[in-house]
Amino acid sequence: MKSLFLSAALPVLILAACPALALAPTDPAVASATTPPPHFPRDLTPEGVKAADDHLALEEVDGVEARAFVAASNEKALAALTGDRRYEPFRQQAEAILTATDRIPGVSFLGEGLGNFWQDAANPKGVWRRTTLDSYRTAQPQWETLLDIDALAKAEGRDWVFKGANCLAPDETRCLINLSDGGKDAVTVREFDLTTKRFVDGGFVIPEGKHRLTWLDRDTLLIATDFGPGTMTESGYPFIVKSLKRGHPLAHATEVYRGQQSDGGYGVSPMVFRDKAGAVEAVLFSRPLDTYRSETWALGADGKPHKLNLPERVAVEGVMAGRLVFSPEQDWTLRGVDYKAGSLVSLPFAALEPTVGMTPVAPNGPSPVIFSPGPRQSLQNVTVFSGSIVAVIADNVVGTLKRFTPSANGWTVTELAVPANSAVGLGDSSKSKGQVFVSTQGFLTPPTLSLADVATAALTELKSAPAKFDAATHVVEQFEATSTDGTKIPYFVTRPKDLAMDGTGPTILFGYGGFQASFPPAYKPEMGKLWLENGGVFVQANIRGGGEFGPAWHQAALRENRQRAFDDFAAVARDLEQRGITSPRHLGIYGRSNGGVLTSVSITQHPELFNAAVIESPLIDMLRYQDLPAGASWIGEYGDPRIPADAEFIARYSAYQQLRPEVKYPRVYITTNTRDDRVHPGHARKFAARLGDQGHDHLYFEDTAGGHSNDADPVANARRWARHYVYLSQQLMD
Numbered sequence: 001m002k003s004l005f006l007s008a009a010l011p012v013l014i015l016a017a018c019p020a021l022a023l024a025p026t027d028p029a030v031a032s033a034t035t036p037p038p039h040f041p042r043d044l045t046p047e048g049v050k051a052a053d054d055h056l057a058l059e060e061v062d063g064v065e066a067r068a069f070v071a072a073s074n075e076k077a078l079a080a081l082t083g084d085r086r087y088e089p090f091r092q093q094a095e096a097i098l099t100a101t102d103r104i105p106g107v108s109f110l111g112e113g114l115g116n117f118w119q120d121a122a123n124p125k126g127v128w129r130r131t132t133l134d135s136y137r138t139a140q141p142q143w144e145t146l147l148d149i150d151a152l153a154k155a156e157g158r159d160w161v162f163k164g165a166n167c168l169a170p171d172e173t174r175c176l177i178n179l180s181d182g183g184k185d186a187v188t189v190r191e192f193d194l195t196t197k198r199f200v201d202g203g204f205v206i207p208e209g210k211h212r213l214t215w216l217d218r219d220t221l222l223i224a225t226d227f228g229p230g231t232m233t234e235s236g237y238p239f240i241v242k243s244l245k246r247g248h249p250l251a252h253a254t255e256v257y258r259g260q261q262s263d264g265g266y267g268v269s270p271m272v273f274r275d276k277a278g279a280v281e282a283v284l285f286s287r288p289l290d291t292y293r294s295e296t297w298a299l300g301a302d303g304k305p306h307k308l309n310l311p312e313r314v315a316v317e318g319v320m321a322g323r324l325v326f327s328p329e330q331d332w333t334l335r336g337v338d339y340k341a342g343s344l345v346s347l348p349f350a351a352l353e354p355t356v357g358m359t360p361v362a363p364n365g366p367s368p369v370i371f372s373p374g375p376r377q378s379l380q381n382v383t384v385f386s387g388s389i390v391a392v393i394a395d396n397v398v399g400t401l402k403r404f405t406p407s408a409n410g411w412t413v414t415e416l417a418v419p420a421n422s423a424v425g426l427g428d429s430s431k432s433k434g435q436v437f438v439s440t441q442g443f444l445t446p447p448t449l450s451l452a453d454v455a456t457a458a459l460t461e462l463k464s465a466p467a468k469f470d471a472a473t474h475v476v477e478q479f480e481a482t483s484t485d486g487t488k489i490p491y492f493v494t495r496p497k498d499l500a501m502d503g504t505g506p507t508i509l510f511g512y513g514g515f516q517a518s519f520p521p522a523y524k525p526e527m528g529k530l531w532l533e534n535g536g537v538f539v540q541a542n543i544r545g546g547g548e549f550g551p552a553w554h555q556a557a558l559r560e561n562r563q564r565a566f567d568d569f570a571a572v573a574r575d576l577e578q579r580g581i582t583s584p585r586h587l588g589i590y591g592r593s594n595g596g597v598l599t600s601v602s603i604t605q606h607p608e609l610f611n612a613a614v615i616e617s618p619l620i621d622m623l624r625y626q627d628l629p630a631g632a633s634w635i636g637e638y639g640d641p642r643i644p645a646d647a648e649f650i651a652r653y654s655a656y657q658q659l660r661p662e663v664k665y666p667r668v669y670i671t672t673n674t675r676d677d678r679v680h681p682g683h684a685r686k687f688a689a690r691l692g693d694q695g696h697d698h699l700y701f702e703d704t705a706g707g708h709s710n711d712a713d714p715v716a717n718a719r720r721w722a723r724h725y726v727y728l729s730q731q732l733m734d
Contacts, residue, residue: 037660039690041623044647049623052657055689059628059682061674066685070674070702073688077669077701077723084726090530095121095718097468097525104449104463107136107437108428111172111194116143117162124713125149126162128177130194133451137462146197147177159705161712163187167194168215170278170432176204176213176221182675183707186210202247210237210630212269216283219246222270223253230261235633237267241285257285257297257305264290266633273319276386276431281319282349284308291515291636292329298353308352309334313341313551318384323348325370325384329516329551337368342550344371344379344391344404366406378550380518381426383436385454390416390436392424397478397490397520397548399424401438403457414457419445421476423520437462441523443494443538444471469528473497476521481575483544484567487556490548491541491572492521493581494532501580506732507537507587509573513545513565514594514637516554526718530725534733537581543568543598559639560649566601573602573609586732588612588666590724593679593708594637596620600655600687603665612731613668614724617676617708620683622654623647628680656687661694669699669727671720678708699727 041052050056057065081087099121107114110130119126128147135141153160163178173194178187189211191203204221206213213223224238227250233239239261242253259268265288273282283299293312297305313329323346332339339345347368370389373379380399381392389404401416401424418424418440427437427449434454441447446465452458475497480488499505508531512519519540527538542548545557545565557565569589576582587610591599596618603613623641625631639646651657668691672684681702688700701723706712710720 037658038694039659040651040657044623044641044644044651046624046627046642049641049647053621053624053686054693055686058685058689059680061681069685069689073700074702077671077699080699080730081701081723081726084730086729087722087726090725091718091722093529094526094721095715097529098714098718098721099124100468102466104447104465105136105141106427106449109172109430109433109435110167115146115165117164118143119714121715123148123150124715125153125160128162128165146194147192149179152179159183159712161707165192166214168218169274174200174215174218176215180707180712181208182705183673183709183712184675184677185708186677189213204244204246206250210267212238212241212267214270214272216243216272216280220244222256222272222283223250224268224270225250227251227253233261233263233267233632235264235266235630237265237630237633239263239268239287241268241270256299257287259287263288264633264635265292265294266630271316274431276434278432281322282324284316286316291634293636298349306353308349310352317344317382317389320346320384320386320389324352325382325389327379327382339369340372341552342373342379343369344382344389346370346406367410370404370411371402373550376549378518378547378553380424380520380547383426383429385429385431385434385436388454390426390429390452390454392426394518394520394548397492397518397542398422399440399520401452401459403454416452416457416459418459419448421521423522442521443476443492443523443540444474444528446523446525465523468525469533471528471532474532479575479579481541481568481571483564483571485564487544487564487568489541489543489568489571491539491575493537493539493576495537495581496532496535499537499581503577503580503583504586505537505582506535506729507539507576507582508728508732509539509541509569509576509587509589510595511541511543511565511569511572511589511591511598512593512595513541513543513557513569513598514554515545516547516551517594518542518547520548526721526725530721531728534729536728536733539572539576539581541569541572543572545594558637559646562638562649563653565598566605566653569598569602570606570609573606577609584609585611588614588728588732590614590616590728592616592618594619596679596683597622597638597655601653601658603668604655604658604660604663605653607663607665611666612728613666614727615668615670615684615687616724617672617679617710618670618683618687619679620654620687621656622650623657625683628682630678631680656683656690659687659690659694659696661696665691665696667697667699667731669701669724671701671703671723673706673708673710674702674704675706676708 041048105116107116113130115130126149129143131141149162159182161180161183163180165175167175175192177192180187188208189206191200211225221244224241239259241257244253269286271284285297287295296308296310311328311332315327317325376396378394383390403414405412422440422442425439429436438450449463450459450461477493599615600620641647670684670688672681691698
């Protein structure tokens with residue numbers, strides 16, 4: 001497989017019995033903190049939460065009231081932002097960066113060549129194309145167009161957005177093309193023939209949905225999708241995998257694995273692992289129990305699935321020589337042997353489930369433990385080859401690259417030289433060629449793309465992106481803040497070299513803190529051009545909830561411990577002030593998606609620390625998030641508000657319910673997308689409406705296309721970034 005891929009009855013909780021629920025525990029200075037906010041639910045049952053919500057109509061994506069609210073809000077926001085003298089220069093600069101033809105074309109192995117999806121001003125929807133490796137090495141590669149998405153969208157009258165291709169090994173001439181209408185996560189899948197460069201007549205066509213599918217062989221797909229009533233989970237994801245033969249309708253697919261309708265997470269996923277010749281080594285099914293816990297099943301020689309004896313928190317990385325390579329994300333014991341959370345492990349299938357019918361390695365195989373992290377290390381990316389493994393290991397949030405090769409005495413580790421203080425990422429790989437693409441970058445260092453030869457551990461540079469802003473004026477530093485419980489929180493500061501440490505530095509503080517997502521140093525060209533070149537400071541906080549220090553760093557801020565992430569973020573803000581880098585008047589925050597939880601809570605808990613907040617594509621109403629698609633899939637991260645104990649700790653921070661009319665909040669900018677089918681636009685709409693109800697100045701803008709990823713159109717994306725930086729300049733520089 002080759003893929004190109006651009007998350008019983010309950011007793012009533014009466015507020016009078018639990019008055020502390022209304023309090024933001026870290027904001028005792030608010031004079032009225034002993035009384036609940038005006039829209040805090042009288043009880044925390046789903047019914048009570050719903051009864052206290054006066055903006056439910058805004059949850060109707062295309063409802064009449066919602067459309068009117070969006071139109072009026074957009075008019076106000078655009079007048080304030082696009083009317084600013086900086087908007088048009090910012091927009092032009094951002095568009096020049098996002099559509100530049102001198103940026104590195106990201107590539108994947110595609111048969112004997114390389115595939116790339118490319119967007120620019122002439123092709124805003126993009127073209128899927130290919131070239132040879134030799135041509136790619138040149139300054140002007142010769143590209144062959146495979147599929148023109150702009151032309152396809154025009155011909156079919158659809159707002160098609162390319163969401164990747166999945167091509168069948170070993171020849172990779174038949175591909176499954178994912179097309180999204182308007183940028184949604186849901187896609188339509190069509191079979192495409194690279195030899196004719198046409199969609200296959202009578203080929204596989206899967207109607208729009210949030211599918212989980214892969215090739216089994218040239219005439220068979222393994223697919224989890226909506227098979228009709230009763231086949232989707234509460235989160236709107238599939239829990240049944242079927243085998244679909246060529247020429248057969250979806251209704252005739254044969255079931256091969258079934259989870260349960262009550263399953264959480266993102267839906268059951270089939271996984272087919274192949275050797276370097278393309279032969280199937282193993283077929284696995286991941287059945288999510290919630291956001292992070294799952295069961296792993298293997299399809300045995302008997303044609304039936306068998307459950308593997310793996311931890312519930314696990315990342316499966318690949319198959320090598322009859323052994324499963326995986327990372328337990330919890331401390332785990334198997335047959336008296338302890339395995340550390342965040343380690344990399346290789347075990348024969350026979351040791352995990354003796355009946356699966358797969359051939360185990362000889363008893364004298366390599367040691368099971370490939371890598372075990374130190375206290376400030378974490379496993380970030382892993383690529384499994386036929387005879388070795390390449391992995392990115394983060395060390396205090398910066399990347400290192402290592403090759404692990406089995407030997408009689410364990411695993412031999414070889415360092416691959418990469419630039420210091422950089423983010424290191426693994427791209428697409430080829431088992432048959434023994435090669436993997438490697439990217440490196442830093443806050444002030446443009447990306448470089450190299451090709452690693454696994455056999456020799458040699459790294460050959462292929463492309464280096466030109467600078468998009470003047471980095472000579474700034475310097476990068478790493479500091480630590482001390483959080484409420486004493487934990488040291490690392491963060492990066494990119495600031496002018498001559499910054500006066502008098503608290504006047506206009507500063508953007510970025511954070512995420514969830515879903516075990518790591519944020520190492522990364523080149524952000526639009527930020528550099530629109531912000532750093534104008535004298536701004538950019539700060540990236542590696543707070544708990546992320547994956548910078550492995551599973552434990554993430555799990556420290558799950559569920560009832562979510563407040564730790566908010567405390568970490570506030571601690572970084574205070575540390576910046578203590579160092580004289582900035583002050584509340586000049587400090588703004590930015591976060592999107594889960595980062596919208598962080599930024600909305602930060603504003604309600606600590607309005608005194610900030611003067612700006614860009615709250616983008618956010619979760620905000622955390623007492624109803626499970627009822628807004630696809631919120632229920634995240635219960636493992638946040639907890640379930642339908643359970644009284646969970647509702648209690650969620651209510652303590654949920655920003656939508658914690659807003660108070662008497663508190664002075666900064667003028668915030670909330671923005672989302674109508675076609676976001678990952679984080680419902682109702683979150684952002686309702687928060688903006690309640691701010692307005694309470695008399696708080698704010699801006700709200702909702703784009704009408706692009707989806708959650710904002711990757712549908714680089715020209716539209718340039719407008720998005722221009723709005724962001726105009727707002728931040730108004731709040732922090734003016």
